[in-house]
Amino acid sequence: MRLINARLRQRPELFTLTIENGRFAQIEAQDGTLALTKGALDTAGNLVCAPFIEPHIHLDAALTAGEPEWNQSGTLFEGIERWSQRKPMLNEADIRKRALSTIELLVQNGVQAIRTHADTTDPTLIGVRTLCALRDELKDKIDLQVVAFPQDGMLSYPNGLALMEEALEIGADVVGGIPHFEYTRELGEKSIKLIIELAKKYDRLVDVHCDEIDDPNSRFLEFLACEALFQDMGSNVTASHTTAMHSYDNAYCSKLFRLLKNSGINFISCPTESIHLQGRFDTYPKRRGVTRVKELREANINVCLGQDSIFDPWYSLGNGKLLRTLDFALHICQMMGYQDYASALDMITDNSAKTMRLENYGIEVGNPANFILLDGHDDYSVLRKQGDVLMSVRHGNIIMQREPARIIWEDPSFQLG
Incomplete structure (x- = not known):
């Protein structure tokens, strides 16, 4: 042919x-x-x-907006509350139906590889079990990676660490975390150390929801990058969101970027989600609340784009089109020069493949x-x-x-x- x-x-x-x-x-x-x-x-x-690659989505939550209640404020933390209401309604048939519908939507828009997060702060781990089973069933049709993600905190949720290990035993491909949502900074730092230890123990990748907040004092990114550097794991480690970086001052960032580059870690930004979830405490001037995508690219640090959500408690829109996500990113991050356009597809293709460690792509x-x-x-x-x-x-x-x-x-x- x-x-x-x-x-x-x-x-x-x-x-x-x-x-x-x-x-x-x-x-x-x-x-x-x-x-x-x-x-x-x-x-x-x-x-x-x-092929396009979706490196950051939550298939276990997709297509659940308004069930049982809508996120009326549109905020990140109300989204977590609404998801806590929805979790007791989860079962295998429910997750399978919604995940397959969402995967088909992504396939229709050119996606052939997906990294999905699955909530481990659920004693049944039904999301992890169902998505790992789908991954194995669909392996000839699509590349699917499952992240064991402690939505309510690995150390702040009862039995959260044991549930994380159980999820890895079930077969999750990636160790996740959310250090800024742990109760204290000390717990957040401890969670990162445990994430790295688990990744080494089980030979898994790492993808952390890191500093997804406007707080300029939320600086778990430096801790994650330092652990990745010292453990020589940078290429296997991803920092997702990192929206607090948009609130860091330039003096701190000039120091931070040296560490980020030396560590070799990857970044995922979800611009359509971050632009509406962040900056909620601002009147005017109002922050965009998206990580420094342009500066990361200029520093030759690997950064890619994901949709994060499709019609769920955090984002009630979404259509599976990564070209739309890319368009948002270029506008929001002021990457509007011709050279930005000329290599734009990298952020939804090659860079994502590097983040997911895909072979023969x-x-x-x-x-x-x-x-x-x-x-x-x-x-x-x-x-x-x-x-x-x-x-x-x-x-x-x-x-x-x-x-x-x-x-x-x-x-x-x-x-x-």
């Missing part, structure tokens, strides 16, 4: 991509536009891109033929158009396809691979 007249990121010429046995067998530059032949797909100059000879077809010829045009993902292919098989007029099949029954 061949894709012809394809664009690749950061390359001006047209390409032909040959797929054999579910892998990229050849990637060759074309000498001009090729005519359609049997068994080929004319991509019409659209961008063939590595990207459009290269020998890699699995996993890709999406986007409406545009480069990052800038795709971003500006905000069009639908035209096609998603995994291991050489079509898993989603839209049919604009300019996409022409010679043989409609032909399947990739």
